[in-house]
Amino acid sequence: MAAAACVLAQIAPARADAPDAPSPEQIKKGSAAYAQNCSPCHGPRMLDPQGAFDLRMFPQDQKSRFVTSVSKGKNQMPPWGGLLNADDIDALWAYVTAGEK
Numbered sequence: 001m002a003a004a005a006c007v008l009a010q011i012a013p014a015r016a017d018a019p020d021a022p023s024p025e026q027i028k029k030g031s032a033a034y035a036q037n038c039s040p041c042h043g044p045r046m047l048d049p050q051g052a053f054d055l056r057m058f059p060q061d062q063k064s065r066f067v068t069s070v071s072k073g074k075n076q077m078p079p080w081g082g083l084l085n086a087d088d089i090d091a092l093w094a095y096v097t098a099g100e101k
């Protein structure tokens with residue numbers, strides 16, 4: 001039952017009723033930035049991460065960790081801080097947490 005709920009949560013649309021739910025525009029922007037910069041390693045639409053982190057599993061309550069890892073890099077992952085600004089990284093976070101791939 002718990003596992004089924006988890007799968008449903010991943011394919012369910014964005015939490016539109018949550019007070020801090022990202023706007024569709026922001027998710028779209030994040031999706032485009034993801035496709036351009038992140039999909040080669042993390043897989044198209046986060047579906048095939050191979051050796052890289054499976055972003056569908058990233059803890060949704062750790063935004064600051066996300067921002068730090070993405071801007072400063074982590075081990076095999078290059079830093080993105082020079083290429084993406086805070087708005088871009090916010091949009092990526094919206095995309096990663098939206099559940100809308």
Ligand code: HEC
Pocket residue numbers: 034037038039040041042051052053055058065066069070074075076077078080092
């Ligand atoms: C060159 C391949 C590569 C690209 C491109 C890449 N990543 Fe990664 N990423 C990795 C690898 C490998 C890891 C696992 C790092 C580790 O924990 O050792 C990782 C880990 C992560 C993590 C988890 C960090 C943590 O705190 O555990 C996040 C979040 C992440 N990537 C986001 C992104 C985003 C967003 C982009 C696009 C802007 C991106 N990555 C592009 C290879 C990549």
